[in-house]
Amino acid sequence: MSVYDLIVIGGGAGGLVSAGFAATLGVKTALISDSPLGGECLYTGCVPSKALLHAAKAARVSKADNGFSQAMAAVKQAITDIEPHDSPEHIQDAYGVSKIIQGRAAFVDPHTVEVNGEQLKARKFVIATGASVFIPKIDGLNEVDYWTHETIFDQVSQTKSLAIIGGGPIGVEMGQAFQRLGTQVHLIQRGGRILPKDEPEASGCIQDVLQAEGVQLYLNQSPVQVKAEGENMVLTLNTTSGETSTLTIERLLIATGKKPLQDPMRLDKAGVEFIPGKGIPVDERCRTSASHIWSVGDVTSRFQFTHYAEHQAKVAITNGFLKWPMTMESRVVPWVTYTDPEVAHVGMVYEAAKQHHQNILRLRIDLDVVDRFIVEQETKGFAEILVKPDGEILGATLVCVGAGELIHEVVLAMQQKIKIQALADVIHAYPTRSDLWKLLANEYSKKALLNGWKKSVVSWWARL
Helix, strand or coil, X not given: CEEEEEEEECCCHHHHHHHHHHHHCCCCEEEEEXXXXXXXXXXXXXXXXXXXXXXXXXXXXXXXXXHHHHHHHHXXXXXXXXXXXXXXXXXHHHHCCCEEEECCCEEEECCEEEECCEEEEEXXXXXXXXXXXXXXXXXXXXXXXXXXXXCHHHCCCCCCEEEEECCCHHHHHHHHHHHHCCCEEEEEECCCCCCCCCCHHHHHHHHHHHHHCCCEEEECEEEEEEEEECCEEXXXXXXXXXXXXXXXXXXXXXXXXXXXXXXXXXXXXXCCCCECCCECCCCCCCECCCCCEEECHHHHCCCCCHHHHHHHHHHHHHHHHCCCCCCCCCCCCCEEECCCCEEEEEECCHHHHHHHCCCCEEEEEEHHHCHHHHHCCCCCCEEEEEECCXXXXXXXXXXXXXXXXXXXXXXXXXXXCCCHHHHHHCCCCCCCCCHHHHHHHHHHHHHHHCCCXXXXXXXXXXXX
């Protein structure tokens, strides 16, 4: 029987980083995955969705007749180009992972797993089995051929009309992409706005963009039934006020989120708690109910982001093998919705901040005061930052082209506890989009330092 210091179960982002980091430290590591390495992010998530969005934007600009086929070709090419980075050969050569096994693991006892009829032992384990699609209860759904984010990128022919159930990041991104590629998109959201975890103004801004591009929005509506009718589907919707309507479409995409994946792993044999619908509970060091087993990524059901899974992997291995008490970061976790313009956020939203802090300064600018956005005619959007009176940054939201790149200046500031005043002192190259942080910091100076009696003191001092 093979014996290892660490066995990692799951070959997505969290599993790969866990195995690679541990092996780099000299830990004898085995990695078990029942799907190709790279996981959801490479094959059905981050990579294909961003490739599709980029191709859809290009198709909209060029007005190409074959935009859909070109877009899907771009998706396949992106996956092909990135696959080598996550290949078994690369993981073993670059990081020194001892063994990679393709198969489904199940615990036999707290220190033994079985895969493909073979038993392996380890002192410690990391579980990174990810999440699966959450499918809502809709009458007739099992009788129709619906799409999810796991199947949408396999399509080879364009559909004339597409209903998307779910107004979160996946639904909104795919809605804009398919609308730009020539499909009539109907976006259905149970609540009163799309992107409900973001600031209401950010949601409203993207909602305006989608509607301007032709996406049909159905807010405060829930699907209750779907049935096939020839080559189409008929979707029945109920509103929150009790009204009923029907919608005829060719295809249906379920984008209602994910649920932690358990699989028949026999976690009870290892003493690991699993809560259906919520996943594996972990402490702040990613440790499960079993002291020798850690868990990271979507299966822990915290922040279901690739970058957070990688962060958790670092936390787990640091605690498990370096014996350093590193804890998970939950205060400063950025997220991005890759629409055009993008939405990026970190920290608290305003309503949450008000519940925990007093006298919050809400600093905001429109993009039409930032010269680079003006020059490139990209003034749709805004920038907002929430700070305490002493300058401590509580959160920030951006809606603009490149928001996902720009957000990291304030992410770094928050993580390192740098106050907003310091952003005004950073020399930002001109003209750049990141100049918006300096402008927001200047707004803080006006409100916090050049206001009331403080302004009188500064004015008196300046005249000396």
